[in-house]
Amino acid sequence: xxxxxxxxxxxKRAGVSRSAVSLVLNGRGDGNVAKExxxxxxxxxxxxxxxxxxxxxxxxxxxxxVIGIVSDEVVTSPxxxxxxxxxxxxxxxxxxxxxxxxxxxxxxxxxSAVETLLDRQVDGLMYVTVGLKPLDVPQGMLxxxxxxxNCIDNAPVPRLHHVIPDEVSGGREATEHLLGxxxxxxxxxxxxxxxxxxxxxxxxxxxxFDGAGxxxxxxxxxxxxxxxxxxxxxxxxxxDGVSPSERPTAIMCANDRLAVGVVLAAARLGLxxxxxLSIMGYDDEFRIANTMxxxxxxxxxxxxxxxxxxxxxxLDAVESGDPVDSAxxxxxxxxxxxxxxxSTGPVPA
Amino acid sequence: xxxxxxxxxxxKRAGVSRSAVSLVLNGRGDGNVAKExxxxxxxxxxxxxxxxxxxxxxxxxxxxxVIGIVSDEVVTSPxxxxxxxxxxxxxxxxxxxxxxxxxxxxxxxxxSAVETLLDRQVDGLMYVTVGLKPLDVPQGMLxxxxxxxNCIDNAPVPRLHHVIPDEVSGGREATEHLLGxxxxxxxxxxxxxxxxxxxxxxxxxxxxFDGAGxxxxxxxxxxxxxxxxxxxxxxxxxxDGVSPSERPTAIMCANDRLAVGVVLAAARLGLxxxxxLSIMGYDDEFRIANTMxxxxxxxxxxxxxxxxxxxxxxLDAVESGDPVDSAxxxxxxxxxxxxxxxSTGPVPA
DNA sequence: TTGAAAGCGGTACCAG
DNA sequence: CTGGTACCGCTTTCAA
Numbered sequence: 001x002x003x004x005x006x007x008x009x010x011x012k013r014a015g016v017s018r019s020a021v022s023l024v025l026n027g028r029g030d031g032n033v034a035k036e037x038x039x040x041x042x043x044x045x046x047x048x049x050x051x052x053x054x055x056x057x058x059x060x061x062x063x064x065x066v067i068g069i070v071s072d073e074v075v076t077s078p079x080x081x082x083x084x085x086x087x088x089x090x091x092x093x094x095x096x097x098x099x100x101x102x103x104x105x106x107x108x109x110x111x112s113a114v115e116t117l118l119d120r121q122v123d124g125l126m127y128v129t130v131g132l133k134p135l136d137v138p139q140g141m142l143x144x145x146x147x148x149x150n151c152i153d154n155a156p157v158p159r160l161h162h163v164i165p166d167e168v169s170g171g172r173e174a175t176e177h178l179l180g181x182x183x184x185x186x187x188x189x190x191x192x193x194x195x196x197x198x199x200x201x202x203x204x205x206x207x208x209f210d211g212a213g214x215x216x217x218x219x220x221x222x223x224x225x226x227x228x229x230x231x232x233x234x235x236x237x238x239x240d241g242v243s244p245s246e247r248p249t250a251i252m253c254a255n256d257r258l259a260v261g262v263v264l265a266a267a268r269l270g271l272x273x274x275x276x277l278s279i280m281g282y283d284d285e286f287r288i289a290n291t292m293x294x295x296x297x298x299x300x301x302x303x304x305x306x307x308x309x310x311x312x313x314x315l316d317a318v319e320s321g322d323p324v325d326s327a328x329x330x331x332x333x334x335x336x337x338x339x340x341x342x343s344t345g346p347v348p349a
Numbered sequence: 350x351x352x353x354x355x356x357x358x359x360x361k362r363a364g365v366s367r368s369a370v371s372l373v374l375n376g377r378g379d380g381n382v383a384k385e386x387x388x389x390x391x392x393x394x395x396x397x398x399x400x401x402x403x404x405x406x407x408x409x410x411x412x413x414x415v416i417g418i419v420s421d422e423v424v425t426s427p428x429x430x431x432x433x434x435x436x437x438x439x440x441x442x443x444x445x446x447x448x449x450x451x452x453x454x455x456x457x458x459x460x461s462a463v464e465t466l467l468d469r470q471v472d473g474l475m476y477v478t479v480g481l482k483p484l485d486v487p488q489g490m491l492x493x494x495x496x497x498x499n500c501i502d503n504a505p506v507p508r509l510h511h512v513i514p515d516e517v518s519g520g521r522e523a524t525e526h527l528l529g530x531x532x533x534x535x536x537x538x539x540x541x542x543x544x545x546x547x548x549x550x551x552x553x554x555x556x557x558f559d560g561a562g563x564x565x566x567x568x569x570x571x572x573x574x575x576x577x578x579x580x581x582x583x584x585x586x587x588x589d590g591v592s593p594s595e596r597p598t599a600i601m602c603a604n605d606r607l608a609v610g611v612v613l614a615a616a617r618l619g620l621x622x623x624x625x626l627s628i629m630g631y632d633d634e635f636r637i638a639n640t641m642x643x644x645x646x647x648x649x650x651x652x653x654x655x656x657x658x659x660x661x662x663x664l665d666a667v668e669s670g671d672p673v674d675s676a677x678x679x680x681x682x683x684x685x686x687x688x689x690x691x692s693t694g695p696v697p698a
Numbered sequence: 699t700t701g702a703a704a705g706c707g708g709t710a711c712c713a714g
Numbered sequence: 715c716t717g718g719t720a721c722c723g724c725t726t727t728c729a730a
Contacts, residue, residue, distance in 0.1 A: 017717045022709055054468050056707035058404045059722050076434040078427030085425040099448035119403050227640035267616035291576035366701045371725055405723035408706050
């Protein structure tokens, strides 16, 4: 591997000094370097396939054009990877590189990941989590521009800007979809208390009923968990051995996996979806919601948009030198998106 | 943010020169620096919370202790993230940092990701893919020590070492599990032709039958796809309207999602799993296989082990200066692991 | 045993 | 308009 060309090589080839090379290649040639020299420099650079050494640049400029992304388990878990995808899109388009470190839910690694990144002089930091959650912000994040994606500063007085999905309106619109199909008895398997998303979606569910002037049956909302078996068991409790008139006509689920369990239970019980029972998921999980039988109607999390919004905000701050929340607001909410497929239909006659 | 302490600060505080600081802190103090000075230096370093600037180090040493990981879509897809987890474990334990770049299946980004990483002077590279596949190795990977995880150098004469799961024995052991339960008519939804994993698993399936001295019914193996609906449709074809004596007593699936579809079909048809029908998955996909109802018996991919093995091999090469395949072999196969849960049982009487 | 100096690859200031 | 030079933080060689 022959070593890469340096600015000195270019200078020699063009018969000028290193300084001239630097000026020209950084667009500050005009008014400083003769037009003719500029051409020679640019040509020499092209011939040698020259590009400046980012490490030397970093050392000199004290800025690296690198953004550090710390994730709780976004890389290693099956979820929410698109937040990073959306963030990286924006970063690349603006000439930044992202480096990702995953702590695999070991919060004792948070601080050291941040310090490692800071040591390497990242220009900014982003923390991404799987699922909406409060975050004990690592101290180091306060030393450079930083944003949170899908998590919220857990301090008494929050300091970092966060980008989160609008769970309340997500819950509301999902419910409105079912109300619009004529359903009135809608059960809600609402996930687990442990996530702040659960109560927010329930709030949206209530809001939809209120908005329609309909009463909410408190006993139709269940907080349990997030997995297939939970959905299955919850559905069995709601449906098995219950007369058709007593059954809910629709079941909303706080994620697609719960919905898979519910579909499974319906199949066991000989209920046709959506003819006898409508089922809604949440998340629009890739290769689950769209390939389920029947394909799941669901509320898509705006993962890419969240990542993009967070990164945009962060880079604006990095490049301007202002703090991330310069616009005065500490929160960006991104709306969820209703995806209608085949698991929901009109209320049975 | 007050700037970090430099070696010069430490030197001043200890009343010595920068060189002395460098020597002592790199363990080459004995024989070069007076014991007493050594102590003062170490103490000063501790007091100032000194650690060398990695960027300056990189520039000086031309080595960064950074390993670049390029992934096709491991970060953004729900799959195989644990390969990176396993790799990162090993890297951290050996004092290296990994930086991950995901190309989101855009192979035109492969080369530029590698060049970016190379520009930043990574000491080694690893390419990770979702699902076993042939890889057109980006040229740049040949310039530093590199390994492949879950993919295989697609060149006429392969150059890079790869770490892959042993799909043949995975397929064989899965089949043997079912044969051991007395099943003789075992259908295999074997994924899609597009992945090299599919034919390998089929080969294992055939091997198991051969080994047991049993004939293979060629019409029991189907190549179709990898998703829930494919599994559902495949199972319906095998089971719906077919008399019990004509039905396979077990269905093997090339991944857990197919198995979900098969379970769903069985539920629709009123078949009890595993009493009437045994179902096997493959992959042990997190939060699918273990939470399915019934929980899926499956063949776990050794993702963490693969990542760890690949990184170990890579770092050995980086630290020794030898090429990655110095042991003479270009392939490491890691065995899959049978996980018995509740979806398989004895053949029906 | 110690410190001065060169150099890694750049950028930016300043005198010519 | 140009080229010399200092400096970013560290390691390493070499002379004192």
